[in-house]
Amino acid sequence: MMRRLLVFGCASGIAAAAETDIASQRLVGAALLDGAAYATVASLTDQVGSRLAGTPGAERAVVWALSAMKQAGLTHVHTEPVRVERWVRGEAEAALVAPFAHPLHVVALGGSVATPREGLEGELVEASSFEELKALGPRVAGRIVLLNRPMMRNGESFGGYGDVAPLRRFGAVEAARLGARAVLIRSLGTGAYRLPHTGAMQYQEGVAKIPFAALAAEDAELLHRALAQGVAQVRLRLTCHLDGEVDSANVIGEVKGRERPDEIVLLGAHLDSWDLGTGAIDDGAGCGMVIAAARLIAQLGAPRRTVRVALFMNEERGLSGARAYAADHRAELVRHVAALEADSGAGRPLGFAVVGGAASVALLSRWAAPLSGLRASAVQTTEEAGADLIPLHEAGVPAFMLRQDLSSYFDWHHTAADTLDKIDPFELHLATAAIAVVARAAAESVDLLPRISAGHQQQ
Numbered sequence: 001m002m003r004r005l006l007v008f009g010c011a012s013g014i015a016a017a018a019e020t021d022i023a024s025q026r027l028v029g030a031a032l033l034d035g036a037a038y039a040t041v042a043s044l045t046d047q048v049g050s051r052l053a054g055t056p057g058a059e060r061a062v063v064w065a066l067s068a069m070k071q072a073g074l075t076h077v078h079t080e081p082v083r084v085e086r087w088v089r090g091e092a093e094a095a096l097v098a099p100f101a102h103p104l105h106v107v108a109l110g111g112s113v114a115t116p117r118e119g120l121e122g123e124l125v126e127a128s129s130f131e132e133l134k135a136l137g138p139r140v141a142g143r144i145v146l147l148n149r150p151m152m153r154n155g156e157s158f159g160g161y162g163d164v165a166p167l168r169r170f171g172a173v174e175a176a177r178l179g180a181r182a183v184l185i186r187s188l189g190t191g192a193y194r195l196p197h198t199g200a201m202q203y204q205e206g207v208a209k210i211p212f213a214a215l216a217a218e219d220a221e222l223l224h225r226a227l228a229q230g231v232a233q234v235r236l237r238l239t240c241h242l243d244g245e246v247d248s249a250n251v252i253g254e255v256k257g258r259e260r261p262d263e264i265v266l267l268g269a270h271l272d273s274w275d276l277g278t279g280a281i282d283d284g285a286g287c288g289m290v291i292a293a294a295r296l297i298a299q300l301g302a303p304r305r306t307v308r309v310a311l312f313m314n315e316e317r318g319l320s321g322a323r324a325y326a327a328d329h330r331a332e333l334v335r336h337v338a339a340l341e342a343d344s345g346a347g348r349p350l351g352f353a354v355v356g357g358a359a360s361v362a363l364l365s366r367w368a369a370p371l372s373g374l375r376a377s378a379v380q381t382t383e384e385a386g387a388d389l390i391p392l393h394e395a396g397v398p399a400f401m402l403r404q405d406l407s408s409y410f411d412w413h414h415t416a417a418d419t420l421d422k423i424d425p426f427e428l429h430l431a432t433a434a435i436a437v438v439a440r441a442a443a444e445s446v447d448l449l450p451r452i453s454a455g456h457q458q459q
């Protein structure tokens, strides 16, 4: 849909621009001084802890979110039901047994089945891609597969992660098709602290379900060198298992719009986390930022449109919260005029990325212009602006994200070291300011981002 360009009279245009500048300065100043985003993520990580969907921690997080939103001055604070599949991590242990004995640092991937109770032992075969795995052909049957592809560090985009993520998602399926007994994958991460990184994986109907664990980068290198000398034998024992479905919830709160309360600017983050650390950078930071940004906007007085905060349950294990939101709000998605998800850690803001074309970039650039002094006003296009927004932009909702410094994000992502101390409060508050400025601009704007059509092409 093409939006009509409204032509301001010169005086009112200048007045509106001046109001925007003053409001932006107040938002940035307050974000840096009040410390609310950091206090919020500190409260989540230190009072609730880890919150894997389906666990008691996740349910405590729902109660926490209701309270945090009310304290921030949001209104219409409530939960909305989500069903989640419960997965129990259990124990994980692995070791190289030949050519020499050496413990391996492993974690089960989310959703993996267990090994036999006593564990399993087998000869290792290695591949760095599915093409290499398929080329091994019959050599895979009866063996344990090592998927070993280093992840490139990239401080400005998720490109390095995107390159290796399919190996984790589909590794068990591709290895099982060739008759493998289990899979070990080099952790998707950029740190070298002998930390295994967990994450989501999936099985496929009709293909054998085999155990799947991630191992520390150093251990993948060790196995690679052991194989280069000849045969390597590995033991693996996992006790993880699925344990039915349980009820959980998304948590929603609002800053009600003064003129067009039915039109919504959505600020999302995910409330669940992995269970190894306390989910500070993924995604406690996002929860803290969107709650704090909404609070800052509310403090300036009601915006023209409603700013809605949505903390989604179960991003990490299948997006059931995001899908429930899109289904339950289907009738009003046409009035969701913009959606942002904060799920890129706690690093300083670098600018924005929008799902759309030149018109989307131009409008978002205007909204972000007051952030030029923070070097956070550059806007680029993207195919995806956050996993929880996928069901929304499939329904046409214009989606965008804050780009943040990711230099160290994947050192800690999905590990036991995703803890509060990894967050620099100043960087977090700069990012919060950037979200608040652009969200308020979206809520006040005369012009709207173009809707997204199927295939992300603009109409």
Ligand SMILES: [Zn+2]
Pocket (backbone or CB within 6 Å): 270, 282, 283, 315, 343
């Ligand atoms: Zn996340």
